[in-house]
Amino acid sequence: MYGLKNKREVWRVKYTLAKIRKAARELLTLEEKDPRRLFEGNALLRRLVRIGVLQEDKMKLDYVLGLKIEDFLERRLQTQVLKLGLAKSIHHARVLIRQRHIRVRRQMVNVPSFMVRLDSQKHIDFSLKSPLGGGRPGRVKRKNAREGTKEIFGTTELQQMPLDLTAPSSGRIAFSACLHGLVLFGLCTAMSLMHVLVPPFSRLFFCDDQSIRYPVGRCSVPYYICAPVGVLTAWLTIAVAEWRCRDRRHLRSAPALVAFARRLFATSEFAASYFAAILYAVYYFCVGLAGCDFLMGMAKNAFGRHRPFFYTVCRPELPGGFCNASVAYDAAVVCRPAVSAREFQDAQRSFPSGHASFSLYCATFVLLYLQRRAGRCRSALLRRTFQFLAAVAGLYVAYSRVSDYKHHWSDVLAGGLLGDGCGLGVEGKQDEARETGSGDEGKEDAGPGASPEISSSSEAETDTFGTSGLHVRKFHSNSQPSPGVNTTNSNPNSPAPAPKPNPVLQQPSSLPSPNSTAKPNLNPVPKSDPVPIPNPNPNPARIPNPNPAKVPKPIPARKPKPDPVASPGPRQNLRAHPGRMEPRASAILAGVGHLLVLLMLGAACLIVHFAVKPFQRGFYCDDESIGYPLKEGTVPFSTCIGVGVVLGLFVVVTVECLRHWHAPERVKSERPAHPTLLSVVGRILPEKFAPLFAAITAGLYQLAFACLANEIFTVVGKMGFGRQRPHFLEACQLNTTCVRGKLYTPDFCRPPDSGKFTNAMKSFPSGHSSFSMAVCVYLAVYMQARLAFRHPLHSLKNLAQVALVLVGSSVAMSRVSDYKHHWSDILAGGLIGTVCGALLAAKFFSPLAPARALADAPAAVVYSESPSRAADGGNRGGGGGGRSGGHDFVA
Known part of the structure; x- marks a missing residue:
C-alpha cells in the first residue's frame, strides 16, 4: 500500500514513534502546570500538527499515545504524490521521486520518505527541470505525433514548453491580439492626452520662496536619451535572459500567444517559444511603463507644484515693483514668461519626477527580471554585476534631477517610489502567471542549514519529522539486499511457507496460505484503508524465502576509494566537494565571464570619470x-x-x-x-x-x-x-x-x-x-x-x-x-x-559554519558529506557501508 522498499523503513518509523510516545509518557508524569510539560508538550504537539500526523482538535498528550505507524506513512511524499494524481501507482510515485521529477515548493526532493507538512501539501508539483511538467506529453504520445498527425512539433529543443493538442482557433487568436492591443493603445492614448491637453493646476506662490528661485540649469540626462536607453536596455535584457532560460511555464497563461508563435515558426519549436516569451515580457513591460507614465502625468497635473527654477522662468511683474512676503501671487496674473506656453506649463509640473519614475521603473524591471529568469545562471557574478549597474544608473538619473535644479528632493523620492512600485507590480504579475497551476509560491522554510535542493544519493531514505528536539541520529546506507528478503519470483509449483504477518506492509487477506501457489505480495494496494492487526512478535522477523532453491547471491561490498585528504591535490580536492572538475569549455567560459565583469566595471568607472x-x-x-x-x-x-x-x-x-x-x-x-x-x-x-x-x-x-x-x-x-x-x-x-x-x-x-x-x-x-x-x-x-x-x-x-x-x-x-x-x-x-x-x-x-537545524523546523534535513564519502562519488549506486556511505541526519 505504501510502496516501501524493505522493512528498514518500517523499523525507522517505529523507532521514531517509540521515542515520541516515550517523550509523551514522560511529560504526562509531570503536573499539568509544570513549565517543562507546557513548553516541551506544546512544541511536540505543534510539530505533530504541522506535519499532519495529529489533528488540531486533538492537541493533547493523551492522543499522542494513540498514534499509529500508518499516521506517519500517510504523510510520506510518496503517498502524497499518488493521492495528488501525479503518479499512476504507488511504485510509479517512488520512481518519479527517485528520478528527481518532484518538488515541494521550490525544493526538488528525491527522498520518498520525506514528511510533507500541511502547508506544503498543496505545493507538490513536478520539478521545473522535469520534462513531465508544463503539460508536456510523454514519450509514446510524442512518438505517435511524429509518426501520425504531427500535431506536436519537435520536442527535443525545449522541454518546458506548455504544449496543448487543442490549439486555439484563428478567431480566438485574433480576438486576444485585438484585446491586448486595445489595452496598450488605450493606456498610451490616455498618457498622451494627459500630457498634451490637460493643463496643470495653477498653484499660488510667494515671491520670497527660496526653493523656487534657483537658476535654470542644464539637463545632465535629457529625456530623449534616457527613454531610448532605458527601453532598449530592458528589451535587450529580456532577449538575453529568455535565450539563456528555457523554462516556459509562464506561457501557459497565454495559449493564444503560443499558438500564434507556432504558426509563425512552424518548423522550429525553440524559435516559436523564444518569440512568444519575448513578446510576452515586452508586452508586460510596455503596459507597466504606460501605466506608470499615466499615473505620473495625472499626479503632475493634479498637484501643479512649481519647479526649483519657476521664479526665474516666471519673471513676475509684482504690484508696486516690490515683493510683499505676506501675499500669495497667482502665476497666471503676475508672470510674464519669456519662454513658450508649453515650457511655462512644464515649470509647474514638478511633483513627481518623471525621470526618476522612468529610470527606476526600468532599473527595477531589469533587476527583478534577471533575478527571476536568470537566477540559475552559471556566472552569478556577471548577473549581479548587471543588476548592480542597472540600480546605479537608475539612482544616478534620479539624483541628477535634484542637482540640475529640475526637481525638489521630495519629487524625486515620490517618482522613484512610483517607478519601483510599478516595476514590482509588473514582475509580480509575471510571477503569478508563471506560478499558475504549479504551486510555486515560496521556498520551504527549512532552517539555516538546509540546502536549497533536498536530495539524497543513497538508497536508504531518512524520515524528516522531529520529536521535540529529542535526537540527532546518523543513518548509513547499504545497497546490499537483505539476506532474508526474496527478490526473485517464487516457483508456483513449489509450496511456499506462510510468512509472518506485519501490521504495516501486509493485510491478512493478501498473504498466501501454506498450500497456495500464489506469489507473495509484499506491497498490496487494497481499495480501502488498511486495518492494522496486533503483532504478537515485537521484533518482526524477515519474510522467509518461498523458494529456497533460488537464493540470490550476496553482492560483495565495494572497496572504498582512498581518502583524498591524505594526499591533497587540485583534482582530488575538487572531487571531494559537490562542484566536481569542471569541463574545459565550461571553466574557460566561467573565467572569461569573471574577466568580463572586471572589464565592465573598469570601463564604467573610466566613462563616468572622463566623459x-x-x-x-x-x-x-x-x-x-x-x-x-x-x-x-x-x-x-x-x-x-x-x-x-x-x-x-x-x-x-x-x-x-x-x-x-x-x-x-x-x-x-x-x-x-x-x-x-x-x-x-x-x-x-x-x-x-x-x-x-x-x-x-x-x-x-x-x-x-x-x-x-x-x-x-x-x-x-x-x-x-x-x-x-x-x-x-x-x-x-x-x-x-x-x-x-x-x-x-x-x-x-x-x-x-x-x-x-x-x-x-x-x-x-x-x-x-x-x-x-x-x-x-x-x-x-x-x-x-x-x-x-x-x-x-x-x-x-x-x-x-x-x-x-x-x-x-x-x-x-x-x-x-x-x-x-x-x-x-x-x-x-x-x-x-x-x-x-x-x-x-x-x-x-567567510569560514564554513557547521550545519544546524532550527529547533522549530522538524522537517529540515541537512546532509553533510564527509570527504571520504564525497570522494567515493557520493556512494551512488550502492557500495559498502560504514561511515563513507552514510550521511548526517538532523531532525
Missing part, C-alpha cells in the same frame, strides 16, 4: 568653507593606488602561503570558495601548487572587484553631487566683484587650469578615503577569514589588522589637513569603502 562632467553647483563668494588655499596633497592618488596594489599582493600571498603550508587537514578539506578557478588551474600547474595559486588568484580577484565596485559608487557620487572642494574659490578665480549673499554659477569663473577647476567640483565623497578603506578593510577581514587556525604568525594577526585600519584612516584624514575635502566627504568615502571591502571579503571568504 561625464560634474554637476555645476552654485556657490557664494563669501563662503568660508570653500575659501582655503590650494596645496599639494600629502598622498597623491597614484601613490595611493600603487601602495594599495603592493600591500594587497603582499598580504594575500602571505596569508595563502601560511594557509597552504601550516593549515590543518580539516581546514584544507573545506569546500573552496573558487572551485571553477581551481579546476582551471588544476589542468595547468602541478597538483602541489595549483591550490595555492588558485587561492591567491581568487583573493586578488575579489580585491579588484571590491575596489572597482567602490570606485563606481565614489565616481557616481562625485559627478552627481558636484560639491566644491575647500580650495574651490582659488581654483575658480571669480572674474567679477564679490557680492555678499548672491548665488553665483561656475560660468562666472575664469580658471587658469581647467583640469584643476573641474577637479575642484568633485569633493563628495572622498576617493582617497574610499579606496584606502576598501583595500585595508578587505585585507583585514580576509586575514580574519583565511587564518582562522593556529599558525606561526598567529600572535601578529591582530596587530596587522589594526595596522591596516590605521593606514587607511591616516590616508583618509590627510585629505582634510591638505584642504582637499570636507570632513563629511571623508566620512562618506570611508563608509563606502568599508562596506564594499567588508561585504565582499565576508561574502566569498
